Amino acid sequence: MSNAAVGLFILASYMALMLWIGLRSASAGQSNIRDYAVASSSFGIFVLTLTFCATYHSAYAFLGTTGFIYKNGIGWWVNGIWTVLPGVIFWVWGRRVWYLGQKYGYLSMGDLVTGVYGSKWLGLLVTLVGIVFTIPYIAMQAIGSGYIFQSISSGILSYEVGTFIFFTIMVLYVWMGGLRAVAWTDAAQGVWMFVMILIGGYLIALKGFGGFTPLFEQAARSAPDLFTMPGPAKAVTVADWVSRWIGILLGVMMLPQTTVRFFAGRSLRVMKWSAVMSSAYLTFLFLFTPAVGFAARLLYPDHKTPDILFPVMLLRFTPMVFASLVIAGALAASMSTGDSQLHAASILLANDVYKRHLNPKAGDARVYSVARAMVIVLGIISVAMALKRPGLLGDILAIATSGATVLVPTVVGALYWPRSTVAGALSSIILGEAAVIYTTFYNKNPFGLLPGFWGTAVSLVVFIVVSLLTKSSRATEQIVTDLNRYFAD
């Protein structure tokens, strides 16, 4: 059997396994919107931890990290701040979101914002921000997967066919089982990704250099700039360091595929321990990643696209069967984020847009049907974007994470501050997005600070000032005061 055939067989088996897990978990669910959207808030620690982590880490965890270290050295490990803190935020903010979800039946952040502020237009704005920044990301996961299929089959399967297979399987199980199917496949893919990234990194260091210390010693002699900031490309400056973790951490925590999971735990105890486990998972996943990036730099010093060097080194140092198994882990990283994004966007469109604005009288069964239909519609749109790769896709992706950071003041205000107002929230989102667009496309990274930092800073200042200048509603004061009272000692 040729190497390409072995690789394709392993990938096909992996995809078939995911489809089987997705369809099997779908059969355990109920046919209603609450089960479809948040699995009836039924997840235990194991599933909630893994679905949160597998969603949080996209294909970047597998491919992009190697490329970043290759270009920028060990300053990459600022990443650790945004792998430790997501768990803390998941618990500290997430428990309040979960409580409101239980009390008022909210299914999404748009739902929560509408309810707490009493403004459906504010809720719509939050939803639109979520949708605009999610759909291009789905296409991006498909682009990554298309390349994986193409490279592992040595070109036998084209990029287009790989993208189509990826989407067909993902759409099928999301359509069948909603969050329940997404989460169980995420759980399987989360375990797979974790094990394979660690074993893959270990084997590259061992087989290529005789272990971690010999690898790092060789790197210290031939590429010492990898060991300190700002790194070979001079990119990881003090401003970059601070603004990078703030922007990425807050941005990813505000994206809909993340916030949907705030509602999905069975209890506060489950939320809490899932949060702790998530911090550990997200951080320890990268234990050997510096070695992979350093090895890539030593072995391929002038490579044009270092993002692909992890699988390239696996194919060089490990048997084809093992390399294919690890590369299936890269597919896991893409798929576990893509399915969550597809699911979250379908909920936003069905629950927040259709139910609230287009057909308020729609019953539960109708909203459930619309959500499932949206999975297919969004799947088709994303495939089209992945195949055509329009210029706009790159522009939206450039601001996606930063663009989501501007939701932080509105959401956190709804959870903690009784003085929060609709005017404060609306103006903070609009001006925050303007700041992100300005610092991304017109005056790039002023003072070396990335757009996510500017989006967060502008939206926070505007939110506080405008809220103080305007009057909050009695309902907002009541809900937030009750929430503060409930979570006081």
Place this chain on the structure above:
Amino acid sequence: MGKSEKWFYVILLLWLLMVNPPVVTWVNEYARSHPLTFGWPTLWVWLEFWYVAGIAGFALAAAKLPAWNRDHTGMSGRGGERS
């Protein structure tokens, strides 16, 4: 917010100081002359130590803080009080 929970946030702020400039910049300067510590990159060792300490502290707080140990059992219906 109770006293014990406030302590958690104070420690979290101190933790953030350890993994951000200027502390990280000082460690970075040391790493220029000592790139390796225990056979691994010095800056990585410093950061990894604090990340592990942060996770351990979070786990300890989750286990011990009284305000974090109450489970929510008061709501029977899912969304019974839709606002």
